[in-house]
Amino acid sequence: MKKVLIPTDFSKNADHAVDYALNLYRCERTHFYFLHAYADQAYELGKSKSKSEMDSIGKALHDQTTAALEKTVERITDPLPNPRHHYEVVAVFDALVDAINDLVEHENIDLVIMGTQGATGSKNVSVGSNTVQVFKYVKCPVLAIPEGYVYHEPKNILFPTDYQLPFKRRELKLLDDMAGFFKSKIHCIYFTKFDTLSHRQSDNKLFLEKSLSRAYLSFGQEDDVNVLDGIAKYRANNEVDMIVIINSRNSFLENMLFRTTVDKMGLRTDIPLLVMQNVYR
Known part of the structure; x- marks a missing residue:
């Protein structure tokens, strides 16, 4: 069984990447993991807050994230789920790249599939900075789906x-x-x-x-x-x-001095x- 990890920020383009992944593996037994890492949101909301307030913010974000991930699963399984697919949601207080790498190692993930622009993506580039960081530092193949790309088979x-x-x-x-x-x-x-x-x-x-x-x-x-x-x-x-x-x-020095092909x-x-x-x- 293939193991595919899909990070999502619940944006339209993230949903688009989910749909591409489901089409790509529609005939293969696949375990899909839907991941959202919310540490950046927690730190932004928790500025100048006490530890107890920060803990409350983290718990609230975990609950909200889990509910949103479950809605993603509901969307793709309504009206009929693909019997070859299994779905699991993962909400984690962590940075995106670290969260992906931890899950890749723990679950022995085969492939990460993600959209190239999130909810705050700039229209001046086709791939967001988060995606480039995932390209460069995640220890697993990464497939990026451009915003608006219409699925067809990779012939x-x-x-x-x-x-x-x-x-x-x-x-x-x-x-x-x-x-x-x-x-x-x-x-x-x-x-x-x-x-x-x-x-x-x-x-x-x-x-x-x-x-x-x-x-x-x-x-x-x-x-x-x-x-x-x-x-x-x-x-x-x-x-x-x-x-x-x-x-x-x-x-590290080369990455500082030169833009790589990945960039x-x-x-x-x-x-x-x-x-x-x-x-x-």
Whole structure:
């Protein structure tokens, strides 16, 4: 059984991500966890309050959050629930990223699915800051659904890769299962001006090919050094329903000095973006 975690702030776009998740796994036995972390709300309401007042605020928020999560479950199970799906609600006094990571570890979550804009999202970017933080620091694959994106099956998946990092078998299996079910084609594209692969790149490419055995795989190379420009050009000439990238988890100093691909993609995506974390679990 797949275990899918859906963080929600009860916004319209969060509900949209819930509906996408239910469609994506409509035929598969899946345990869905609906999570809301309310620590930020509690601290905002509890400014200059005593400890006892803060405790009362926390309890009230827990009750309100639990009731709202249960309404989310009621919405998706009315009039008839999917017999293949199980639902669980989790209201927790914690920061969002910490709450997600704790549940990922405790419940051995396979995938996090979330909307890209919350109730206070800016219209100037397509992915909110919370989503980018989840991309970068959660130890689990994360699938972000853009605001207003209309669900259709991920038949064509773009996977830009330079084959430099060793892939993790569990995360590739998640992608392989999805591609196998939808009979998807995965376009593995290397954006580079170099014609040959190193021994390490060749080994990683072979591992990728063996791990994605259920997908229709195609390997290509595009003469672009800038990955974002290369993705844009490729999409202009090819149908793409989902993009997959690897979070390389650069050092803290690198994250301070440079904007990573995750940051840059996070501000531009208008189709579902799957970020795989490249960590052992």
